[in-house]
Amino acid sequence: MPAPAQSTVAAVLNHVDANLAASRDNLFDLLRIKSISAQPAHAADCVKAAEWWRDQLTGLGFEASVRPTAGHPVVVGHLAGPADYRGPHVLFYGHYDVQPVDPVALWHSDPFDPQLVDGPRGKRYVARGAVDDKGQTLMFLEALRAWHTAGGGIPARITVLIEGEEEVGSVHLDAFLRENKADLVADVALISDTGMWDVETPAITTRLRGMAYAEVTLKAANRDLHSGLYGGSALNPINALTKILGELQDENGRIQLPGFYDKVSPVSNSQRAQWDALGFDEAAFLGGIGLSAPVGERGYGALERLWARPTADINGIWGGYTGAGSKTVIASEASAKVSFRLVANQDPDEVMEQFKRFVTDRLPPGATATFAAFSRSPGVEVNVESPHVRAALAALGEEYGKPAVLMGCGGSIPVVTSLRLVLGVDSLLMGFGLDDDQVHSPNEKFEEACFHHGIRSHVRLLAKFAGS
């Protein structure tokens, strides 16, 4: 099949421009669904979001269905595309689930009542999921719609896979991929869940950190104790937990788990030079969130720490009396959620064992520790020489009038690993988020400029695939 005529692509892009308000309305419909995967109370909302996607895909000619899993359901849609299509079979992956909204008091509007507000870069959308990942997935959907309506049909062979547990570690996705392998055959996975370099500079992400996320609970006495009657004799599990977790990093920010760095590869000098040339301003990056000085390992540049070095962060901690005023209690237990961002070659299962050993080696007599493991995924490096990456670079260059940056991302997209390991498919990460989108935080937002260019970039990428 020849590449679509340039006039057709232009017509599709014009349609995108003329129908931006309708695309935004469509996104807002999805944003109103409270699909918080971490909270059992929102299970029905997750089903609702899945059904929304099914209906959208069906409306564009896909054969689409909501598929059950042991957790929240998955949506799968198929479109054969033109009979003479010779390009790659594209597996578009995204997720309809969102993070919890707490602390809800810090939102300026209802997280599930999307707002169109004026920002310094034009209009923006404010809601939980505005960018992660409802906004980013809707760009692809709207690109499909534009081709469907104004381009004589969608020009590529496409499978769509939208899951509902990305924010809780995609716990049931691997099983689903294994059981539906034949139904998910593709040549490349396309994912929009990453960021741009800045609002004017597109990017393809080629490096992702992995994750090992644990919860630890220290138990001491079999009941809460009066701190006066027992203080000086009875073990305080909060004191013990802070002592243990306070030793996670040394004075140089070096993580102290035994063997933690054994499989961490150093970054090449040329890679480091490329990142240095980007002129990343860490002071401004931190200033934007009210911080003055970086943390992390001494002796590494900012982008290297963010993209190519592992981390240890306590994501939550709780124990004892946390209400108003004072209570003179020695609690019977204390807990924390601790996550490690991993780089390529680190084994998340090994890190989880290292963490357990780190804690148990430091347990005072009389304390016991129990562990729960949440998401585990290794870090990823994408082959930047693949034809799919090159097609995306071309599409983005045309849309933005400047070359796209090949960058890293400090966050995890465990599905990239799953798609590689289970389906044998590499991922192309073309995302349109910005650093200040407040992902996972109150007042999450998505710039309309990013949404708009994102739709247009997907329109162009589909044309590239059709012409290849």
Next chain:
Amino acid sequence: MPAPAQSTVAAVLNHVDANLAASRDNLFDLLRIKSISAQPAHAADCVKAAEWWRDQLTGLGFEASVRPTAGHPVVVGHLAGPADYRGPHVLFYGHYDVQPVDPVALWHSDPFDPQLVDGPRGKRYVARGAVDDKGQTLMFLEALRAWHTAGGGIPARITVLIEGEEEVGSVHLDAFLRENKADLVADVALISDTGMWDVETPAITTRLRGMAYAEVTLKAANRDLHSGLYGGSALNPINALTKILGELQDENGRIQLPGFYDKVSPVSNSQRAQWDALGFDEAAFLGGIGLSAPVGERGYGALERLWARPTADINGIWGGYTGAGSKTVIASEASAKVSFRLVANQDPDEVMEQFKRFVTDRLPPGATATFAAFSRSPGVEVNVESPHVRAALAALGEEYGKPAVLMGCGGSIPVVTSLRLVLGVDSLLMGFGLDDDQVHSPNEKFEEACFHHGIRSHVRLLAKFAGS
């Protein structure tokens, strides 16, 4: 006035025995009032408890009233006693407020629906406040009632002072004492809020630890952050807080605040010998709460650590995501409640400053710390040679048929200091609690044997005062 005839004392004691069920019913009435001082939602219940006390005292001939404070009200009652009374004017102090009931799921019955249950030592009462301090104060009230009904009248000059903020640090009591000094003149303060050595061995407490209780909040970024996008660059306040608080004690349990031990006096060899002779079994003490090994400073005996050495306990900690599952967030702040048990001569204000310095000296760049101070009281040592202590020793010896122990208590009763400093009155601490009463914990209880003997001991003590 001569001592009451022995036959009169016997008649009053018989009345106590015959009316024990009525005394218990009276206690249960008070226990049903949810007077949790820490929780604003229970402010009206605190007023209700104060009014209950006023009505009881009025019924016994007291001139009693509920007096407002800037917090929960105080009850004051006066009874002149016999015209020819020559004994000490007794100021009976107690508190009607109770601790919060969380975690409520661990209670076997409603904390405010008092239960009469069978235990290994006979009947016991289970409810929040059963012993601390509703049960203990009711012993005195019932002793007064027995004298009133069966003894020809209450034989002593008595002022009753019942406050409602003991469990939140008696924050408004000092001001009340200062403003009502003339109305609270007395020779000795009598307090039942401490424990016995064991169920058969009465005790007078002569040593109390003080308290400095602080809340600290570390703030870092101005919003919650995605731990992937910022991890390795942005300060995590939970990591920072655990690192700081993890250094509160060294490997030998020695508290690391600068200057913390400067004013701590060592215990004399004779005092240590007296305590060693009590044969305290720390392994059994800890075994009873499911612990196997003591904490605290190395090189000190158990009772010395509990009664004569200061402590540092984290009473609560919270920050970040604490719900079900995982959330990959770097929180913007983290908080902890930290209390120090103090011994005589340590200055709580100085300790509070030492703690602030300890934290601020360790703050990483970009973090700020804010502090709130709750209760502050110095430790106390009572003069064991006073005539009032001797009267109590005699009363307890007669009631139990064995000498009372002079012991220490690890808990704080800040009012003892206030009564000394503001009113110039020393305190006599005659309490009937047991170590396993689950004070401040779920399923708080009070043994009926303790309640019963406690009423009888107060009957006897009033006779001693009348005869002096």
